[in-house]
Amino acid sequence: MKSYHHGNLKQELIDCACKLCERDGYTKLSIRTLAKESGVSQTAPYRHFETKEALYASVATDGFKKLHRACYIDINKKVTKKHLVEKGCKYIEFGLNNANTYDLMFGTAVGDFSNYPELLESANSTYENMKSAFSKLANEDDEAIAFKCITLWSMIHGLVGILRKVQLVGDNYEEDIGPISTASLIANNLEVHLDKVVSGIVEN
């Protein structure tokens, strides 16, 4: 028999939301179906999320945490260029394998991160780690490092966006190597590609 109180509703809602967001895209997500899925009344979620945006924020936070885990660089050990390339790949892979969640994280679904401290925090941590890594690699002032970070991050972030729009980039070389687009070529040689990019930013 089930009790009146669920016991772990908030987390279950988040988990379920993450799953559905990734599967169908965040626009398809409804609080009501979410509630139904957890066997709870349709307004129960409002005890844990004031608005739908707040729910989005939780899903996005979860996404940033996963992203952070995927491309965390250990600052205590020696940092090399290879690390940046490797983790950059992980980042891109995350973006491609979690396209809908990524959209939620970087789109306009959550207007102002400041309203959700945990989200802001988790979103920053990835960037902070990247900055730390850079500062261990190159001995430069903060501003120069921030610049390099944003340059690399932009590149990586942009690549995720572009690679997802392969259809948009319709340059197929069907004659010689089959119907392989440049985009997927890059996707299949991410490391090589990223290495070039990173090399343009950092030396050793």
Place this chain on the structure above:
Amino acid sequence: MKSYHHGNLKQELIDCACKLCERDGYTKLSIRTLAKESGVSQTAPYRHFETKEALYASVATDGFKKLHRACYIDINKKVTKKHLVEKGCKYIEFGLNNANTYDLMFGTAVGDFSNYPELLESANSTYENMKSAFSKLANEDDEAIAFKCITLWSMIHGLVGILRKVQLVGDNYEEDIGPISTASLIANNLEVHLDKVVSGIVEN
């Protein structure tokens, strides 16, 4: 007196949708309010747009056309590196000044561009022009040029995304130069920044 038939409903709907999408974000847009705005019954728009996604597609198409106009490079004249930098700036400016529309264009609101030939066409034209510009600049094979294009495009596209999340990049140097973030620093020196990036891709 107004006649039963509107006369120019489709275009008026698109224009209105573009305005509202940019102002409030595409998620806030409703077909009903759009119809009301044009003084027409709430289901009239369905004579011109089968689904809401189709309406989105039209707005996105409009966006891509504007984007294309903003960063078109005349292929008949001599192409220089400066052109790429300049038009790259225009691209970024467009993205920042039309954030919500840009979101619609590159997000997941319109699932498959192939379903909307005009959208696909307009989306490709920007990329095609960029490729042509590159091929006039550097004398390389198609694949190499496509690679360079995607690299630059990713960079630019990514920069738009990152610059919009200034809050996310919370590295302020309040001590010396006031509350200016690295992101806004870059935004204010876009040309310099882009020049570096482009220089890493192309020589002359």
Place this chain on the structure above:
DNA sequence: ATTCTAATGTATGCAGTGTAAACATTAATG
């Protein structure tokens, strides 16, 4: 010019949505 048809509009209705308000149950606290 008249008729026919396709294009474009309206009226109505359904199922689904976010969320506000009032109330019920129970876990936690003093």
Place this chain on the structure above:
DNA sequence: CATTAATGTTTACACTGCATACATTAGAAT
């Protein structure tokens, strides 16, 4: 053990996308 705060439910409202059936009219065919 009594009180309160947390967490549920019920009901209701205004809104949404969109399907269906019907009305008007512009333009092509006769």
